[in-house]
Amino acid sequence: MSQQNKDLVVKFIKAFSDGDAVAAETCLAPGAQTLAKGFGKLSGPRPRELILATTAAFKDMIPTGLQPHFVTVTAEGERVVVEFEGNATLANGTDYRNQYCMVFTLENGLIKLVNEYYCTLLADERILPLLADVEAQR
Template structure:
């Protein structure tokens, strides 16, 4: 694996560590201003493509519903090729409503010049819907 792939993996793993703290300003620093974040499925308010303003708003709302103000993301396996970083990930959060959010994801990150430009998030949408919306 080349130097650029190692650097891109580091950007993504640092993003996930920072995301897990709930510090939105800090994790947004990893994102390009023109970045997009796409979530699979048809979950109202969550699925579809978001620009960074919409992504920030969505995360602010989700964080308010958790006991720690964050969803912890734990990378399980990472593969990088060129500007693409694929990550199998597990999440965990205890919600204020007593529910536990523990999902499995596959993320595809596109990193350019040290910033995340694009993310595709594949997850168990039924679990997400049940925990956050039902």
Template sequence: MSTEQNKQLLRAAFEALGRGDSRPYLDLLDDDFAFTITGHNPWSRTIRGKEAVRRELYGPLFAQFADRYTAQLVNLIAEGDMVVVEHHGCVTTKRGDLYNNEYCLVCRMENGRLKSMKEYADSLLVDRVLDPPPWAKGAEPVA
């Protein structure tokens, strides 16, 4: 697919997230999708496989949310199969904390599918607001 097509697929997915609709984003994930969370906190690691990402990352994460997660798209920059997405996420946790992180996502597309994503975010906010995931014991940080 072209650079512009890749950019438009991610734009549509994040605009839907802005309305609280995660389906277009989830539909973009390739079966062997790899998600890397950078930093040095309990959530930092690489998870491989669409179903593993849904089960090991999105399941424990979204279980902490009291309302619907939304993402406001700020910027998209694309070149070839790479698309960089800047967005602000917002949700309230079940403890009543506001989780309003700012993200930069480096995404690789292939044949109209999201193959990999590397997330850069405010890890201090993650530590302060989120409980560690169940799999965090012994997890290696990802730089």
């Protein structure tokens, strides 16, 4: 079961990183949420619908994808912890390199909760303006 949970979480991270909301959705339980820890403007909870909307927006904001380099993937029961580094070029040509630790809680083989730890200041500086552009175009 641990390997299946690891595989599902890696699939989700790759889908999210590539802006593939369809693939990401297959990994999420009904009522799933993420909680970006920290004090930046992008910190806080995101319900399932917003997770999928953000994933879809990443396709335009981060055309190269995050290109995750997985450092560790550890599973115990229904919990999977992943450390990875992103190495992307944003749509505006700016480099975006951030480090992540995500703690996934699964239920019935799907992701129920993700606690995200990353540099929220860097995300606010580089990602927030692109999100505002995407919102303005809607």
